[in-house]
Amino acid sequence: MARIRVSDAHLEVRLTGLDALWALRRGLTVPLSAVRGATADPGAAAEPKGVRAPGLHLPGVAAVGTFHRGGDKTLYAVHSGRRTVVVQLDPGPETSGFARAVVEVADPRAAVDAVNRALARR
Amino acid sequence: MARPRSFDEAVVVDAAARCFTELGYAATSVDDLVSATGLHRGSLYGAFGSKRGLFLAALARHTAPAGERALDLLLVAALELAPHDEEVRAVVERSCAALGESAATSLGHRLLERAGVQSAAPPAPQPHPTPRRS
Numbered sequence: 001m002a003r004i005r006v007s008d009a010h011l012e013v014r015l016t017g018l019d020a021l022w023a024l025r026r027g028l029t030v031p032l033s034a035v036r037g038a039t040a041d042p043g044a045a046a047e048p049k050g051v052r053a054p055g056l057h058l059p060g061v062a063a064v065g066t067f068h069r070g071g072d073k074t075l076y077a078v079h080s081g082r083r084t085v086v087v088q089l090d091p092g093p094e095t096s097g098f099a100r101a102v103v104e105v106a107d108p109r110a111a112v113d114a115v116n117r118a119l120a121r122r
Numbered sequence: 123m124a125r126p127r128s129f130d131e132a133v134v135v136d137a138a139a140r141c142f143t144e145l146g147y148a149a150t151s152v153d154d155l156v157s158a159t160g161l162h163r164g165s166l167y168g169a170f171g172s173k174r175g176l177f178l179a180a181l182a183r184h185t186a187p188a189g190e191r192a193l194d195l196l197l198v199a200a201l202e203l204a205p206h207d208e209e210v211r212a213v214v215e216r217s218c219a220a221l222g223e224s225a226a227t228s229l230g231h232r233l234l235e236r237a238g239v240q241s242a243a244p245p246a247p248q249p250h251p252t253p254r255r256s
Contacts, residue, residue: 037172043153088167120209
């Protein structure tokens with residue numbers, strides 16, 4: 001389970017437990033100006049993910065780490081996929097090249113609302 | 123880096139608007155939007171940012187609320203998003219202002235018509251009933 005935190009100027013995706021180990025990163029912090037939106041999207045966990053580097057991929061069980069597909073760099077941290085949130089980014093140096101984060105959180109609706117509310121205020 | 127888009131945004135937004143009006147906002151999954159628009163999930167997110175972004179694009183294409191689709195979108199926006207989304211509320215306010223004094227009547231009639239309720243007569247301007255003397 002990942003955590004999404006929104007502050008005045010930043011969005012932080014934090015990986016927890018073993019996810020951080022498999023992904024070889026604690027998460028991703030980006031300025032709000034580089035965030036395009038958030039969506040609760042369980043179906044995203046079932047999409048083809050591409051090539052992992054580095055990460056763990058047990059199809060149908062878990063996908064954790066950095067994946068490359070079709071020119072997009074995506075941070076995945078999904079297990080069952082039921083509570084998946086997709087955060088779309090403007091890929092660039094500020095996002096370490098990531099185009100999106102696809103992570104499972106405890107409360108997808110609250111996470112999506114928090115992100116989109118922060119964007120509407122911007 | 124934004125790649126050149128290889129799809130017609132108007133067609134995609136219209137297909138999404140159809141999903142939103144038929145299913146409602148919350149019940150429309152990104153899977154529904156992917157199959158309705160024929161776009162890849164990644165392209166959809168790349169172009170619109172989120173499901174909400176796509177909904178806002180659909181609303182923006184129907185700012186002059188004429189026709190059933192526009193009224194249906196407005197109903198969905200007012201019912202599902204406006205209570206907790208200021209940006210959507212502002213769009214709903216603008217659309218209602220464009221509808222003028224009959225905004226509530228038009229929306230109400232469309233709501234009943236959608237529900238298949240028989241009594242939905244066309245929104246003719248009704249003169250105030252004069253109190254009957256007995």
